[in-house]
Amino acid sequence: MQSFTTQHSIPMRDVSRRSRLELAGAASPEVRARIEQFIELSEAGLPKLRSHEGFAHTGRRIPGVIPEVRAEGDSLRYALIVALGLGQRDRATQTRVLEGFSAADLAIHSAKRAETSEDLGSVALGAWAVAEVAGRADAVLFERLERAIGSDVPVDTVVCAWALTAAVAGLAYRDTAGLAKAAAKRLRAGQSLAGLFPHKLPDTAIGRLRRHVGCFADQIYPIQALARYAAAFGDERALAAANACAARIVACQGREGQWIWHYDVRNGDVVERYPVYSVHQHGMAPMGLLDLMEAGGTDYLDAIIKGVEWLDRHPETSAQLVSEDAHMIWRKVARREPKKAVRSIASVTTATAPGLRIPAVDALFPANRIDYECRPYELGWLLYAWCADGVMAGLRRPVEHAAVGSAPLPEAPDNVSTLFGLRVHALRIDDVVDQCRQAVRTRQPLLLGVVNASKVVNVRKDAALHGALQKCDVLLADGQSVVWASRLLRAPVPERVTGIDIFERLLHVAHKGNHSVFLFGAKADVLRDLEFQLGRRFPGLRIVGRRHGYFEDHEADAIAAEIRDCQPDMLFLGMPSPKKETFLATYRDALAVPVMHGVGGSFDVLAGKTRRAPASWQKMGMEWAYRLAQEPRRMWRRYLHTNTAFILLTAKEMAGRRTAPPPSTHYPPRILSSAATSETRTSRPELHHG
Numbered sequence: 271m272q273s274f275t276t277q278h279s280i281p282m283r284d285v286s287r288r289s290r291l292e293l294a295g296a297a298s299p300e301v302r303a304r305i306e307q308f309i310e311l312s313e314a315g316l317p318k319l320r321s322h323e324g325f326a327h328t329g330r331r332i333p334g335v336i337p338e339v340r341a342e343g344d345s346l347r348y349a350l351i352v353a354l355g356l357g358q359r360d361r362a363t364q365t366r367v368l369e370g371f372s373a374a375d376l377a378i379h380s381a382k383r384a385e386t387s388e389d390l391g392s393v394a395l396g397a398w399a400v401a402e403v404a405g406r407a408d409a410v411l412f413e414r415l416e417r418a419i420g421s422d423v424p425v426d427t428v429v430c431a432w433a434l435t436a437a438v439a440g441l442a443y444r445d446t447a448g449l450a451k452a453a454a455k456r457l458r459a460g461q462s463l464a465g466l467f468p469h470k471l472p473d474t475a476i477g478r479l480r481r482h483v484g485c486f487a488d489q490i491y492p493i494q495a496l497a498r499y500a501a502a503f504g505d506e507r508a509l510a511a512a513n514a515c516a517a518r519i520v521a522c523q524g525r526e527g528q529w530i531w532h533y534d535v536r537n538g539d540v541v542e543r544y545p546v547y548s549v550h551q552h553g554m555a556p557m558g559l560l561d562l563m564e565a566g567g568t569d570y571l572d573a574i575i576k577g578v579e580w581l582d583r584h585p586e587t588s589a590q591l592v593s594e595d596a597h598m599i600w601r602k603v604a605r606r607e608p609k610k611a612v613r614s615i616a617s618v619t620t621a622t623a624p625g626l627r628i629p630a631v632d633a634l635f636p637a638n639r640i641d642y643e644c645r646p647y648e649l650g651w652l653l654y655a656w657c658a659d660g661v662m663a664g665l666r667r668p669v670e671h672a673a674v675g676s677a678p679l680p681e682a683p684d685n686v687s688t689l690f691g692l693r694v695h696a697l698r699i700d701d702v703v704d705q706c707r708q709a710v711r712t713r714q715p716l717l718l719g720v721v722n723a724s725k726v727v728n729v730r731k732d733a734a735l736h737g738a739l740q741k742c743d744v745l746l747a748d749g750q751s752v753v754w755a756s757r758l759l760r761a762p763v764p765e766r767v768t769g770i771d772i773f774e775r776l777l778h779v780a781h782k783g784n785h786s787v788f789l790f791g792a793k794a795d796v797l798r799d800l801e802f803q804l805g806r807r808f809p810g811l812r813i814v815g816r817r818h819g820y821f822e823d824h825e826a827d828a829i830a831a832e833i834r835d836c837q838p839d840m841l842f843l844g845m846p847s848p849k850k851e852t853f854l855a856t857y858r859d860a861l862a863v864p865v866m867h868g869v870g871g872s873f874d875v876l877a878g879k880t881r882r883a884p885a886s887w888q889k890m891g892m893e894w895a896y897r898l899a900q901e902p903r904r905m906w907r908r909y910l911h912t913n914t915a916f917i918l919l920t921a922k923e924m925a926g927r928r929t930a931p932p933p934s935t936h937y938p939p940r941i942l943s944s945a946a947t948s949e950t951r952t953s954r955p956e957l958h959h960g
Contacts, residue, residue, distance in 0.1 A: 289659045290560055297575050305578065305656055308552055308592075308599065312649035313359070315339075315597035316352060316367050319646040324349030324380055329598065331642035337596040339644070346383055348647040350395040353377040355653030357403035358661075374404040385410045390418055390425065394432035398439050402661070407444035412436075419452045424475035427467045427484070430456050431491035438498045438665060447503075454499045457492050458511055463687070463696040464538035464764055465514035467492050473535070479621045484535045486550050489519050490558040497558070497565040502665045513567050513708070516559060517701045520573045526585055527576035529555050532616065537624055537764065538698070542616040544637040545604035546584075548591055551577045552599065553651030560655065564662040568708045587638040598644040599652075607635040687761035689752065690726045690919060691736070695744050696756075696763040702744060703775050709864040710785055710839045717742050717858050718867040720769045722749030723916040725847060730919075738851035741858065746772075751913075755920045770872040773842060776865065780840055781808040788833055788863070791819035791844025792873040800844075800877035814838050819845040830857040840865040844873030 295302035318339045319329045327343030356364050357373035364373045377399040384396035385408070397411040415433045418425060434453035437446040460471040467488045473481050493512045500509035518538045522530045529550040532541040555577050559570045581591055586603045593600065605612055612628065612635050619626040628634075686693050697705075702718070709716035719742030729736040739745060746767040747753050756763045780787050789797060797816055804811055815836035821829060833841060841863045843850040850868030858866065874880045 290556075290656050293560075293571065294575065294578075294656075297571050298579075301575050301578050304582070305552075308652055309656060311592070311594065311597050311599070312355075312652050313363055313367055315644065316356075316646060316649050317369075318597065319644070319649075320369075321345075323383070324376065325352050325646040327645065329644045329646075331593075331596065331598070331600070337593060339596055339598060345646070346380060346387060346389065346392045347395055348645060348650070349376060349380045350384070350392065350399045351647040351654075352650040353380060353399045353403055354395075355650035355657075357399070358654055358657035358659075377403040381408050381411060385414075390414070391429045391432060393418075394429055394436050398432060398436035401436065401439040401443060405443070407440045407446070409444070412440060412444060412446060412449065416449050416452075419449060419456065424470050424472065425456070427457070427460065427469060427471055427488045428491050430471055431495040434495035435491075435498055438495075438502045441502060441665070450499055450503070454496065454505070454508055457496060458507070461492075461511055461515070462535045462538075463762060464534075464536060464698075465511075465518045465701065466533050466535045466538055467515065468535050479618050482534055482536050482621055482624075483541050483617050484533050486519070486529055486531055486533075486547070487554070489515050489533065490550075490554045494558040494561045497562040497567055498662065498665060500567075501565040501662055509565060509567055512562050512565070513705070514697070514701060516562055516568060516570060517698075517704045520559075520570050521698075521700050523573055523576070524580075526583060527551070527573075527578075527580035528584075529577055534620055534624055539620075539625055541620050542612060544612070545602040545641070546580070546586070546637075547602045548581060548599045549601075549645075549648035549651055551580050553648060553655045557651055557655035557658075561662055566712065568704050569711060586636075587640060589640050591640060599648065601641040601643050601645065601648070603637055604639050604641055605635040605637045606639050611635070687756055687763055689756055689759060689761060690729075690923065692721055692726070692729070692739055693745060694721060694747055694752070694756070694763060697744065697746065697767065698764050699767045699771060699775060702746065702767060702772060703779060705744065706776055706840075706865045707779060707783075710783070713864055715858060715861070715863065716744065716865050717854055718772065718865070719745045719851065719854075720748035720767070720772075720868075721745060721752060722747075723751045724749075724912050726752065726919060727912050727915045728847070732848060734852055735848040738848060738855035741855040751916060755916075755923075758920065759923055769867070769869045770875060772867060773869040773872050774876075776840055776842075776867065777804065777808055777811070781811050784812065785839035786812040786814040786837070787840045787842060788815040788836055788838035789813060789842055789844065789873070790815075790817050790829070790833065791842070791850070791869075792871075792877070793820070794818045796844075796873055796877050796879055799879065800873050803877055819843070819849075826853065826856070830860055833857075834860065834862050838863055841867070842873075843868040844871065846870060 291302055291305060294305055319326050319341050321341060321344040323344050325345060325348045326341035327345040327348065329339040329341050332338040332340055353373045353376040356367060357377070359373070361372065365371065368376060381396035381400045384392040387393065393411050393414050397408055397415060400406055400408045400411070415436065419430065419433050430453050434450055434457065437450035437453060440446040441450070456471050457467065460473065461467055466484050468476065468481065468484050469488050470476050493515050496508040496512040499505060500512065518533070519530065522533065522538070522540050524530065524543065524546075528543065528546045530540050530543055531545055531547070533539070534541050556574045559574055563569050563571070581599065584591065584603060591600050591603070612631060615628055619628065687696050688694075705716060706718075719739050721739065725735065725739070729739065747756065747763045748766065748768050750766050753763055753766045777787070779785065789800065791797075792800070797818055801813060801816060804813070815833065815838060817829060817832070841861065843854065843866075845868070847870070850870070854866050854868060871880065
């Protein structure tokens with residue numbers, strides 16, 4: 271390594287408290303012990319990967335009884351990442367690995383090189399490393415980032431994410447808030463409705479056959495950057511965007527913990543599973559997801575642990591990825607294929623038809639080949655992921671954004687489609703369940719709502735219903751007709767998410783996690799049958815309260831107090847609209863319940879009183895027809911009116927007509943009493959309007 275011109279006396283971080291390792295140990299003592307071994311291995315392996323200027327591009331294995339590693343090339347990016355990783359270690363470790371120099375020395379020396387580099391990624395990493403490790407702002411690097419991110423010139427998603435992370439790190443030393451906001455805005459603008467990010471921003475900068483593909487790095491670095499931005503600026507939209515992306519990559523994770531390489535940004539599906547890179551398993555996924563968790567996002571520790579375990583338990587090959595002798599973790603497990611053939615073909619096939627797979631690809635091109643090289647950044651990110659205790663807690667929050675209850679910016683939140691004057695969240699059911707888990711963990715209220723064709727029609731004449739729906743934290747497309755309309759209106763939601771499906775999923779979550787539930791609604795006999803059936807399906811389910819759904823307006827306050835006193839984790843309302851919506855909108859904050867969900871007539875279904883349409887009818891969006899066939903005399907006029915009105919409203923929206931519902935500010939919610947009409951008395955599932 272070239273001698274640096276000066277050494278800098280920078281205060282070292284207190285690394286005696288290993289909170290991230292303690293977190294891993296609480297989940298799996300064996301995995302914690304293995305991570306500690308990986309840290310020691312990294313500190314022993316990095317000196318073998320030095321170059322004249324800093325660090326090599328790669329270390330390639332030289333076979334032998336005791337394998338050796340040959341350092342090849344030079345990488346400015348990798349030197350800066352090593353500086354970030356070593357910056358989380360004590361001074362003695364830094365000087366041992368860097369032959370007498372500190373991580374701050376390496377950061378400042380490499381940042382000087384970045385000032386004249388044409389690689390914007392090195393510029394972003396340099397600004398980040400100098401701010402975080404050396405405790406200063408490199409004005410040249412930040413000015414270059416401000417010009418690049420603030421322009422209309424396309425930028426790699428990874429580079430934009432690094433620029434955002436650098437801006438957050440630099441807040442204590444320079445006014446970088448403008449850069450942070452610009453980078454966060456570009457990331458959120460590029461995020462798809464599935465929650466994923468393309469390879470470039472905007473994605474139109476990529477060719478048509480590759481535009482829909484985003485790699486793992488395109489997801490994990492934005493998760494990290496948006497989580498840090500959310501922590502520094504108190505931006506809930508940024509945290510929601512990071513959560514949405516994390517939910518998709520975790521949902522796609524392989525059975526043995528493999529982090530997927532290529533995703534279909536359009537629908538959140540997998541394009542190609544291999545290669546599986548070691549750094550994703552031990553460094554990048556833990557780094558991004560732990561930052562997310564520390565920012566108040568969803569806890570994905572189980573997925574992190576599973577990913578680390580893959581390094582030793584990988585089913586693809588019996589050969590070892592971790593070399594204790596060479597002090598290296600080999601780069602990846604890949605297919606035996608002509609260079610990137612399967613990835614290239616998969617990009618073309620999925621561009622033509624989403625989800626189209628190459629038949630027998632695993633048999634033709636098995637993934638059992640280890641790439642025997644190791645790059646310095648891989649070990650750098652490993653150190654950073656597991657040793658960066660306190661970085662998130664130390665982020666400076668700008669004064670102008672720190673006030674509690676400050677008004678949000680007037681931008682539309684991410685993953686929201688505006689349909690018929692309602693803000694419908696473009697989420698999958700797995701994403702919703704993850705948000706509910708997070709709400710229970712943090713004890714923060716989350717009000718779920720659903721909308722179908724009937725509600726779209728009714729909010730035109732019912733301001734109270736419209737206002738109640740607008741108060742939902744998450745509003746979902748329950749009806750298939752709403753999903754179809756969203757596509758026609760070019761504001762697509764990814765899938766239908768029904769109230770009863772969420773109800774059943776949350777019951778599973780409550781049963782597995784020992785969370786408590788309160789059942790409110792339906793007739794007394796239906797409630798008894800429901801509790802009996804739930805006891806059979808979920809033995810030991812903690813039902814801390816129950817109450818039938820027939821009451822007078824003056825009883826509502828006492829009922830809300832009863833629910834609050836029971837302190838449930840989840841509250842389910844089995845009553846029709848608009849009764850459940852107005853009750854929840856009125857008492858949302860007073861109830862102090864983490865998860866609140868109006869499930870309509872789902873109590874009757876799960877109690878065995880009524881039947882839901884078969885799965886085949888549900889898939890076709892024809893549950894309303896099934897209900898009509900069951901009760902033709904009672905339902906035909908209702909469906910004729912509702913479905914016709916919905917089709918006309920959709921046509922008006924497509925034609926650009928104004929179809930906003932009546933104003934709903936300062937509405938007085940009314941709780942429907944037991945003296946309501948027979949239509950209101952019979953609670954039914956919200957499954958019947960397509």
